[in-house]
Amino acid sequence: MTIVFACLEADTLGGVQQVTHTLAQGLAGRGHDVHVIGLYQAASPFHYVDSPLYEEHVISRTAVDRQGRLARCHADRRLARLLGSVQPGFAVMTSPSVVTRLARLLPDSLRTIGQYHGSYEHARDCWHLGSIRKHYPALDQAVFLSRDDAWMFSEHALLPNAWAVPNPLATWPQETATLETPRVLGVGRLEGVKRFDRLITAFARSGVPRPWELHLIGEGGELERLRVHAAEEGVADRVVIKGRVAAARMPGEYLAASIVAVTSEHEGLPIVLLEAAAHGVPAVAFDVSGGVRSAGPVLVPAGDVDAFARELARLAESQQERRRLGAAARARAGRFRLDRVLDEWEALFTHISR
Missing domain, CATH: 3.40.50.2000 (Glycogen Phosphorylase B;)
Structure with missing residues (x-):
């Protein structure tokens, strides 16, 4: 199947990006057609996977906080063309900001999944909760990092589509620490x-x-x-x-x-x-x-x-x-x-x- 992951910046140093590239490589290794889209290019790009089995795309080379209205319109057209060119499957949007940007551009052939990499407590204390309440109920699924958080969003944000999938470990070490170093x-x-x-x-x-x-x-x-x-x-x-x-x-x-x-x-x-x-x-x-x-x-x-x-x-x-x-x-x-x-x-x- 086709799986598209979309981030504000897919190549910046951060936990959301590390998880996204880990999942993309893993799913591509299982034979899926996987794409990772960065809406903007990071100021200091970070490389996560040496030999990616998935396709990477950057929509705009402009920094996230420096794009004017006209440039954004052009970027949206490029993004819509890219999304329309992939086979039917799933679009995984990794944050509330990405959901608000992509939801109207996604073709009907892509089922919609909105992730939230924070906690309910954090969302409640900033603008995230309002955005999740407004935009996530219309998605096919809203995905959170723990059962506790999925339950909290379901109960307090009235989300009918909450689901929990944890972050993955990229590798499993064979060696463990001696715990002797101070x-x-x-x-x-x-x-x-x-x-x-x-x-x-x-x-x-x-x-x-x-x-x-x-x-x-x-x-x-x-x-x-x-x-x-x-x-x-x-x-x-x-x-x-x-x-x-x-x-x-x-x-x-x-x-x-x-x-x-x-x-x-x-x-x-x-x-x-x-x-x-x-x-x-x-x-x-x-x-x-x-x-x-x-x-x-x-x-x-x-x-x-x-x-x-x-x-x-x-x-x-x-x-x-x-x-x-x-x-x-x-x-x-x-x-x-x-x-x-x-x-x-x-x-x-x-x-x-x-």
């Missing part, structure tokens, strides 16, 4: 929503002694502010900011960690939690969504930095507890293996086609 790991864009400032504060307040370090992987506009914050917290010499790390090197980062930490303001189902679990690394996370809960980290009330610090200290003090939690996390992560998630997507396509 290292806490944080992974994500260095932007405000990830709240790495809270993680640095929690690390400082935990009282975890040397030689424990906090390693941060990612790049973004908060880099210098985080360095200053680490100095103010007295841990500048124990916070290592590594910048962007190639996907091929990330398994080594997980294997060298003993704790993974997620302190985001909001999350859907962060890939970092799934990858940490697959490598047998226990995680501590703020309880901000059904997706986070489904990944099975040690949960801390959202925003409670002192409680987060206490959990970091508890895990740092006990290798036995780290190993117990790491083994449980890896066992739980099996449900996010790529083949299983692809099975769920194909079951969804069959459900819609009936």
Whole structure:
């Protein structure tokens, strides 16, 4: 069958994009005709798959916030021609912004699926919930990252078509971490929503002694502010900011960690939690969504930095507890293996086609 994934930017560095390319490669590997469409080109394109089995398209080379009305009309015509040229199948729109842009351009030959990669809590606190309420009921299916979130949208946004499919793991590691290296790991864009400032504060307040370090992987506009914050917290010499790390090197980062930490303001189902679990690394996370809960980290009330610090200290003090939690996390992560998630997507396509 034909499957089209559409993103605002399909080539930027982010969880939505990583999941999209992972699913596209997996479904194409099963013989489907798969297309990934980016409505705009990212300012700094990121390459996810070395030898893609699917077709990639960029509609506009203009940045998302710089396109005028005339250019957008031309882009819409190019997009409509592309969508009309593919065989009948399914269009998976990866965000509310994409749904509002594409819904009117899609041919009748493509059944419509609207994804939401955030949580109900986040949608409720911004414009997303209003857009989902307005546009998603008319789609063939609305897909969320956890059963908790699907239920919340069904109950509180009155969606009659809510469904849950989790994010997948791109690979399943054979090697697991020894959990002996004195290292806490944080992974994500260095932007405000990830709240790495809270993680640095929690690390400082935990009282975890040397030689424990906090390693941060990612790049973004908060880099210098985080360095200053680490100095103010007295841990500048124990916070290592590594910048962007190639996907091929990330398994080594997980294997060298003993704790993974997620302190985001909001999350859907962060890939970092799934990858940490697959490598047998226990995680501590703020309880901000059904997706986070489904990944099975040690949960801390959202925003409670002192409680987060206490959990970091508890895990740092006990290798036995780290190993117990790491083994449980890896066992739980099996449900996010790529083949299983692809099975769920194909079951969804069959459900819609009936």
